[in-house]
Amino acid sequence: MSLRRLKGDSHSISSDEENDQYFPQTYIVIEFNSKIKQETAQWVVDKISKDRKKGGSDLIVRRQPATVGKNLTVHVTSGSQQLLEIAEEMEIRKRDRHGVLREFTMHELEDFINPAEKSELLSSSEKQTIVRHELENIRALNHEICVLGYPEYPLYEGQSILTACLHYGVIKQVYPLHEEEFIRKLGPKWYKQFLSPQPYEDIRIYFGESIALYFQFLGFYTRALVVPMMCGFLQMLMPSSFLPFFCILNIICASMFLEFWRRKCSELAYVWGTISMTSFDEPRANFRGHMGLDTVTGKLLPQAPRFKTHMKMYCVSLPLVVLCMVGAFVVMLMSFWIEDYLRKIPEIPTWIVYGPSVVYAILIYIMNLAYRKFATFLTEWENHRTQSQFDRHRVTKLVLFEFVNNFMSLFYVAFIIRDIELLRYQLAVLLIVLQAINNCQEALFPLIILRYFKQGSKVDSTASKQTKSAKIQLVGVKEINEDDSRLDQAVAEGRMDIYDDPYDDYLELFVQFGYVFLFSAVYPMAAFWAFANNVLEIRSDAFKICRIYQRPMARKVKDIGAWQRSFQAICALSVMTNCALLSTSPSLKAHAPDMSSTMWYLLFVLLEHLLLGARQILHYAIPDKPEWVRIALAKGNYKAKQALKLQRASKSRRKNLSNP
């Protein structure tokens, strides 16, 4: 294995790559459905290995021997020369020898490779991205109106065939393989350490920008929690008249954290070369549209008018999402009302009184599952052009619903029942017990289950020597050697859970952020518990992504998308809830017994407006991007503009020379 890796990593296009025996590092594994037809499999594999001019992707394909694994599985890879060529086409940005970040071109290969470091130009996640990009870009030609062999699965011209096959279930899954060696090096630096800084650069190289940004955010947020945590401790020691002061401090802390995170985020995006991502970038594989020339780049790409997406969003999705939110809210109210009603009947035993809460918890779980599918379906139907847009609109829909589920019952307790003790108790339970359970559920249990099942699966794979895939003959596709370690790895990782995107992890932080800041006036210890949890969370998330899940597909991002605004909304809301909680606090009112209740409330309305105004001023006063990033971007723009001017000038000079 080490020999293969060494060769795979080298830049020289060795003749070994043409050798039958040799098969470079697997970047993507494709597992077909168990009932796949021979002709369909052959068609897909041909598409992958065919010349690019003929609509293929010109990648190298090997199949797993029929003796390993249940379903027909192929490994996809590419030569390093070809990877570089596609990287140029995809305009992947790399740092050149002078430290300038710019789009890499083949002509200048030497300008980008640092001979001293002997490191590779393309990172592990980039190679994976390139191969996936090529696979997803195999598009249906105009005569291909359905998946070959399945007339019931229609295709339209320009549709991504791989994505369609996945959607129809013809292909069971597509996943990249872990690199054992990298993970072995990463582990001790990351999840086996407890308080050392995270190896962010390695995370990015291996998992890509999207996941690296999540861990950056988690780290940044955890550090930002230190101040509210200190406030919380101080608040416990001080008399209650200091309460408003701490609340204000907490809110300003949260606002500053979000503003500075935006700055940090744009710094990272600049360094990672993703800051110039826009909605005019290459569309995502699932983007539906007729093939046409792109207005911006002039390339042949699927085109669809943006106003249709807007129409769908505002006329259909928005009302439906609101309806779902109202539905969830009504369900919550019902559970409260029924519980209240039951409580009033004297003969009923206690356990029945808690019935509605249990039913509600189960309902929430089911509703969440259903809504998640619904939101994904709606967003897919809206047909957003880029992955970032898609994620942003999907997350927005989900967050709105989760907000109702996670916070509405607390609002009910705080402002309708007005039982502050109950609220404090609930917050404590949610922050201490639920977070601990979550951590276990995320890392500990899967670990145990995995260990148990892994051994079972080993037996399984050796037991069923002859599987269904043996029946399928693929012409022109060689088998991988049976002693290759990748075979067992592919089978084992194929059975792992899929880590789709960091949505669930962000959601956890979002809910926690809400618990900490929305009610900081009544439960000052929240920040401490959140901090303690996050210190653990960093390591357990790291562990789970390295060891429990399939290796996730790398994705480029420039910011945390809809989460930024979601956190900001919670922060703005926390100004209101805290002022409301303060104004209803009897211990605080005791300090001003002579004030009329109207004046008392208006005082807190005033405080709230001042705080909201302060947030707005902070927002304006702290620029999105640090000075150095703005200068660097301006410099890049200026250089590009000069080059364009020069190009035009030389063109017109040539024209003048030819027709004087």
Add this chain to the structure above:
Amino acid sequence: MSLRRLKGDSHSISSDEENDQYFPQTYIVIEFNSKIKQETAQWVVDKISKDRKKGGSDLIVRRQPATVGKNLTVHVTSGSQQLLEIAEEMEIRKRDRHGVLREFTMHELEDFINPAEKSELLSSSEKQTIVRHELENIRALNHEICVLGYPEYPLYEGQSILTACLHYGVIKQVYPLHEEEFIRKLGPKWYKQFLSPQPYEDIRIYFGESIALYFQFLGFYTRALVVPMMCGFLQMLMPSSFLPFFCILNIICASMFLEFWRRKCSELAYVWGTISMTSFDEPRANFRGHMGLDTVTGKLLPQAPRFKTHMKMYCVSLPLVVLCMVGAFVVMLMSFWIEDYLRKIPEIPTWIVYGPSVVYAILIYIMNLAYRKFATFLTEWENHRTQSQFDRHRVTKLVLFEFVNNFMSLFYVAFIIRDIELLRYQLAVLLIVLQAINNCQEALFPLIILRYFKQGSKVDSTASKQTKSAKIQLVGVKEINEDDSRLDQAVAEGRMDIYDDPYDDYLELFVQFGYVFLFSAVYPMAAFWAFANNVLEIRSDAFKICRIYQRPMARKVKDIGAWQRSFQAICALSVMTNCALLSTSPSLKAHAPDMSSTMWYLLFVLLEHLLLGARQILHYAIPDKPEWVRIALAKGNYKAKQALKLQRASKSRRKNLSNP
């Protein structure tokens, strides 16, 4: 005169321009101080006409004959070939034959001139800008430590000599001349019409972007007032229970207007080629710093660290401005208190009771004058790099102060005295009487005074045939023919008032916007009076700028700067004031007599939050730039990036060929 203009306008570089008799159109007139020393005048004039390599600006200078005008006055112009060369250097953007807006270059001259239209490439305002740019870019060399002949006026290396001389009063004024012919054509289309659309493109060509944008804004705002006006009429007919509904409608109208204006503004900026203006553009003439290589462009320009500006802004200016605001507020309170006090003394006659109001009005006037100078001084001292930054920070300071002066007394009447009748009366007076007076003051009075003084001045200029300037001999500078019509024009326009920037006009609209929307709950007719005034204002402003004032210097802008945020702040504030006014309205409370006063107020607090939330959602939902502008910008960026890539690739190919 028509001959001169025709020649000046033609593109062919005729030999006439070298001719002694011929002197092309005057772009800028420089009038020296009456006590100017011979050597200083010679030094300045030499600087202007000297070669650019020797630190001059290579422009053509002629002096006015000593018989015309009081002070030594020179006319500055430039050949059309040179204007084009500087235009290329300044990266002025023009539309080429294919309609693409891009930086013009000399090599591609033919690509930019439309032979069918026979129109000139550079507009009147652009030529003026180019000449002014060259004049302002005459910078002190390292041995020039003071203005020649005035050791008491120090210079630092790289300081703009012309700006310094203006500052020290060595030069009395620098102004462009009006083009009679253009104004004669513009008038009937603009200020002599009453309801036809304004000739925006002509305004821009003649007065430049800054003033064109003001008139665009004025037109847009006036049209936007139609809906609140209609609401106002309807509100008068409906019972008072409909009041909240109209208030909400008004606020949403105002918010939409501001959001759509931002879009409109970015469209205009794109079409005008100013959308890519940034804070990294060439610094303004008054920017102080040591000469150094610019980080972005690599050009030799004055450099000063930005953090110093920030330090000055936040540590000095901000506290001082707040202090001034508090001062103005205290003065206002004092006048109210004294009036109240006087009212309570029974023997005092009525006219003395109004004394404090009169004294307050006079004080406001004086404070305003002093504060304006103070704010300009502070902003200059903060040393902002670009004119846009300077304007933005100056306007912000001024607006904060004006807010206290214009609105605080109304707030006092509305929320402290709670005399709604008085508030309504004051609003009516301010909107009807004061606006009418303003309009007269702006256009009518100056017209009468000008007519009267103009005749006087004619006599004056012919009477004093031998003036002080006769004593000064300028070597190498020819005189303009005595019969040239420009001589009298220069003298007459030199005496006109200076229209510095549209600050006062924007301020008028800002105050009006506040009167209309802040208190729309009590005075629904405000929108009508504002609309009526603005229909007049468009024409009176047009007249005054064409006929009453010196021709203003053209300035490029991409938006209305600090005004956008000022209007937005008023709009947000109007949500609060209207909700507060509604909640204190007895007629509305009569509809819900059973509600406790606390609940009643909380209801309006809720309404206010919903409206503020709606504004935020509108802000997010309406993009800053229309789709087509974003596509066009993305296209430009993409092309530039491709050109840079190509340039780099060909460079490295050449390198590889030379050292294989």
